[in-house]
Amino acid sequence: MTRSLVSVPGTARRGDIVDVRAMIAHPMETGYRMGPNGVAIPRRIITRFVCTYGGEEVFAAAFFPAVSANPFVSFSLVATESGTVGFAWTDDEGQTETASAEIVVS
Amino acid sequence: MRRPAHGLIVLALLAGAPAAADGIAAGERRSGSDFMAPETQAMQADDTSNPGMLWVVQGAGLWEQGAGASGLSCAGCHGAAADSMRGVAARYPALDAASGKPVDLTGRINQCRTVRQGASALVRESNELLALTTFVAHQSRGMPISPPSDPGLDAYRAAGRELFTTRMGQLDLSCANCHDDNWRGRLAGSAVTQAHPTGYPLYRLEWQGVGSLQRRMRNCMIGVRAEPFAAGSDAFIALELYLMQRAAGMAIETPGVRP
Numbered sequence: 001m002t003r004s005l006v007s008v009p010g011t012a013r014r015g016d017i018v019d020v021r022a023m024i025a026h027p028m029e030t031g032y033r034m035g036p037n038g039v040a041i042p043r044r045i046i047t048r049f050v051c052t053y054g055g056e057e058v059f060a061a062a063f064f065p066a067v068s069a070n071p072f073v074s075f076s077l078v079a080t081e082s083g084t085v086g087f088a089w090t091d092d093e094g095q096t097e098t099a100s101a102e103i104v105v106s
Numbered sequence: 107m108r109r110p111a112h113g114l115i116v117l118a119l120l121a122g123a124p125a126a127a128d129g130i131a132a133g134e135r136r137s138g139s140d141f142m143a144p145e146t147q148a149m150q151a152d153d154t155s156n157p158g159m160l161w162v163v164q165g166a167g168l169w170e171q172g173a174g175a176s177g178l179s180c181a182g183c184h185g186a187a188a189d190s191m192r193g194v195a196a197r198y199p200a201l202d203a204a205s206g207k208p209v210d211l212t213g214r215i216n217q218c219r220t221v222r223q224g225a226s227a228l229v230r231e232s233n234e235l236l237a238l239t240t241f242v243a244h245q246s247r248g249m250p251i252s253p254p255s256d257p258g259l260d261a262y263r264a265a266g267r268e269l270f271t272t273r274m275g276q277l278d279l280s281c282a283n284c285h286d287d288n289w290r291g292r293l294a295g296s297a298v299t300q301a302h303p304t305g306y307p308l309y310r311l312e313w314q315g316v317g318s319l320q321r322r323m324r325n326c327m328i329g330v331r332a333e334p335f336a337a338g339s340d341a342f343i344a345l346e347l348y349l350m351q352r353a354a355g356m357a358i359e360t361p362g363v364r365p
Binding site: 003072 | 157164314
């Protein structure tokens with residue numbers, strides 16, 4: 001079960017700069033650690049985070065092994081129109097987890 | 107070979123605040139969050155930045171999910187947690203009528219799973235059990251810790267106090283040596299704090315995850331180089347009983363964030 005938390009203001013005025021936050025539960029295993037049995041724990045990290053607004057990519061980030069577990073991203077957007085803010089996290093195995101939130105711009 | 111480091115550590119710990127006779131005066135009690143940097147406090151205060159909320163979200167999902175032979179979910183009996191679980195965590199550990207022994211919130215959840223749902227018990231410190239416990243405890247956020255006055259708990263609470271004040275491990279330190287007598291101090295740069303279990307289960311940045319009070323106590327016991335009690339053991343629950351009594355009236359913060 002994926003656990004993610006995204007925060008986008010429900011309403012905004014056109015032209016407002018709004019705060020967007022996104023957090024996902026993920027071990028972000030670096031691949032540099034050894035388990036108790038001396039066997040290396042395989043790397044498992046999210047490598048790419050993308051935010052879309054009205055279907056258009058507006059923010060993206062590349063993650064590396066130094067990023068902590070349960071990565072948290074915060075950035076701002078200019079509210080231009082009502083629509084869906086979508087979030088997608090893709091890990092090294094190519095699996096993508098998504099979340100979304102609606103914003104109403106008046 | 108002589109090992110002077112041992113004596114030095116104890117001296118460093120004892121320097122500073124005068125020793126309190128028993129516990130901390132009511133007016134001087136401070137939650138662990140009070141000792142944190144403003145940035146960490148802000149992280150805890152805002153649900154959109156508190157990583158412990160990820161476990162609350164998972165717990166909310168598990169609450170609605172059927173489990174075991176009965177196929178019953180928590181919600182099937184208890185309904186909406188916001189009503190039925192409000193204030194519950196503030197009263198735990200509580201006396202379990204069947205066994206006559208105290209049971210902590212995690213133990214009660216597992217008991218419900220095995221007895222009522224007919225499911226297998228979840229492993230302590232597993233994500234699922236932590237998520238359920240965090241979700242239930244979260245319903246009491248802001249409420250004062252109110253330990254039950256059940257006389258059947260007195261003996262266990264006294265045992266917990268005994269454990270709290272008993273020196274243990276190679277460093278020969280009791281919980282009280284640091285958390286009653288030297289809570290104003292710092293240990294290797296970190297605040298010692300008063301050991302009030304206000305935010306559990308909580309997100310520790312060092313753990314990069316949510317952990318239970320027992321995990322935290324296990325850390326402390328390893329720190330003084332004592333052999334930790336077993337997870338879910340009577341000794342840990344007795345300690346938790348005493349700690350909750352010691353913190354009676356303080357507000358629950360679950361999910362807390364700690365460095």
